[in-house]
Amino acid sequence: MIVKRRNTVQGFIRVVIRLAVIIPLLLLLVYPDLGKIRNIMAGDLPGSLVIQLILTFVKTMLIFWLASLLAKMVYILPQWERLVLLRLGKSVGTRGPGIFLIPPLIYEVAKIIDVRISTYEVKATKTLTHDNIPVDVTAAVELEIEDPEKAAINVKDYWKTTEWASMEALKSTIGRNDLRPLLSETEKIAKNLKAEIDIVAQDYGVNVRAVRITDVGTPPALVEELAVIARAERSSRAKKIQAEAEIVVAKSLLEASEILSQKQGTMQLRQIQAMLEISKEESSTIIIYPLDSAKGEEIASSTAAVHTKE
Numbered sequence: 001m002i003v004k005r006r007n008t009v010q011g012f013i014r015v016v017i018r019l020a021v022i023i024p025l026l027l028l029l030v031y032p033d034l035g036k037i038r039n040i041m042a043g044d045l046p047g048s049l050v051i052q053l054i055l056t057f058v059k060t061m062l063i064f065w066l067a068s069l070l071a072k073m074v075y076i077l078p079q080w081e082r083l084v085l086l087r088l089g090k091s092v093g094t095r096g097p098g099i100f101l102i103p104p105l106i107y108e109v110a111k112i113i114d115v116r117i118s119t120y121e122v123k124a125t126k127t128l129t130h131d132n133i134p135v136d137v138t139a140a141v142e143l144e145i146e147d148p149e150k151a152a153i154n155v156k157d158y159w160k161t162t163e164w165a166s167m168e169a170l171k172s173t174i175g176r177n178d179l180r181p182l183l184s185e186t187e188k189i190a191k192n193l194k195a196e197i198d199i200v201a202q203d204y205g206v207n208v209r210a211v212r213i214t215d216v217g218t219p220p221a222l223v224e225e226l227a228v229i230a231r232a233e234r235s236s237r238a239k240k241i242q243a244e245a246e247i248v249v250a251k252s253l254l255e256a257s258e259i260l261s262q263k264q265g266t267m268q269l270r271q272i273q274a275m276l277e278i279s280k281e282e283s284s285t286i287i288i289y290p291l292d293s294a295k296g297e298e299i300a301s302s303t304a305a306v307h308t309k310e
Helices: 009-042 051-071 148-153 159-176 179-186 186-204 222-260 266-279 293-310
Strands: 075-077 081-087 088-095 098-102 109-116 118-128 134-145 206-217
Touching: 009 051, 009 134, 075 081, 081 134, 081 148, 088 148, 109 148, 118 159, 134 159, 134 179, 134 186, 159 186, 159 206, 159 293, 179 186, 179 206
Parallel strands: none
Antiparallel strands: 075 098, 081 088, 081 109, 118 134, 134 206
8 A cells, every 4th residue: 555654764864954954054145144134224234125135035945945855865665665766757666675865856756655465355245146146245355566666657546446356356256156155165266256356456566365255144034044955955965875875785685695595504604693693682592493393393482482471
């Protein structure tokens, strides 16, 4: 931004220069005229009082003008400031930081520009998204001056121009996107917004370092609807994952049954393994008997009846 602060060191040096010029010249050129004026008023010296007063006044004004002109030659700029210099109306580059002299009458200062990183806020209120939803979006734009000469010569007010370009880019970005990407893909949208602003700002010597979307305001009713939709989508994904898992399990069981049926005796081994797993429970009773044994079947039936009564 354009510098408006007071430079105390520069001001002090200019005051010293003014005093160093004014005091000796007044003593040499004006003080003797005061004696002549007193003599004319007393009648000791012939001459016109009016002419002498005019000459004294002109000398005094010239002395003060010369002192001011010489004092304004001195510039002291801190590390974060740059001075854009003109010579007979044409730009001759920048000066600073540090102390330097600018000759008067031929050279003049166009602007003193602060090149530190600055941040400003851009707001787009009640702007329609691509799916016709009004939103309020706030973005923070971080910029720095890369070319002070362009910032001073190519545009009258680079700060306001960049701010308007940022606002226009933000509104056009909102209009190109639906609401859901604005809420969920803020980093991607911020990068695209930065690139769009940077294209315009380069002509003014400004570099857009970063753009951050800090807030997206939506109607409360719409927020509730989006929450319902999100819950439904999560439930749908959960059911889909569960169904896919059941399909995988079923395929695995089918493959296992095919493998067990290929050789004789493997199914019995699987049955024994299943019985071992069942036997781990404390309340279980396992009775093993041949399938063609009537006695074993009778024992199993009676045992089952006893457990049923209990």
